[in-house]
Amino acid sequence: MKDRNFLDTVMEFEQQLELLQQQYNDLKKYVAHMVEEHQAIQTENLHLRRRLEELMGEEENPTQDETTNTGKVSLLDIGEGYDNLARLYQEGFHVCHVHFGSLRKGEDCLFCLSFLNKQNG
Numbered sequence: 635m636k637d638r639n640f641l642d643t644v645m646e647f648e649q650q651l652e653l654l655q656q657q658y659n660d661l662k663k664y665v666a667h668m669v670e671e672h673q674a675i676q677t678e679n680l681h682l683r684r685r686l687e688e689l690m691g692e693e694e695n696p697t698q699d700e701t702t703n704t705g706k707v708s709l710l711d712i713g714e715g716y717d718n719l720a721r722l723y724q725e726g727f728h729v730c731h732v733h734f735g736s737l738r739k740g741e742d743c744l745f746c747l748s749f750l751n752k753q754n755g
């Protein structure tokens with residue numbers, strides 16, 4: 635009877651080890667995923683900072699004096715806005731309201747494309 639209990643204990647211990655191994659593997663995958671995501675966010679952040687600096691720089695040197703005219707947006711402004719968004723999309727970022735500013739990871743986004751089509755049309 636005692637031998638049987640010992641065998642049960644060993645098998646139980648083995649099962650626990652397997653479970654721990656599995657949890658450890660899951661944890662490793664999770665950490666790898668987090669590192670990947672962290673790098674993507676850093677890249678994204680850097681890119682957005684640069685874009686923001688570019689946009690701020692453009693605003694400091696307005697090409698028109700009519701910018702105080704509230705409620706009226708010139709066709710030129712719309713064109714520039716579209717170009718910026720189209721460039722952002724070309725550079726691999728979402729410009730749609732669903733995922734704005736996040737990486738497209740090389741995939742085309744239907745939201746972005748239809749948004750850009752609307753802006754262009």
Ligand SMILES: [Zn+2]
Nearest residue numbers: 728730743746
């Ligand atoms: Zn998108």
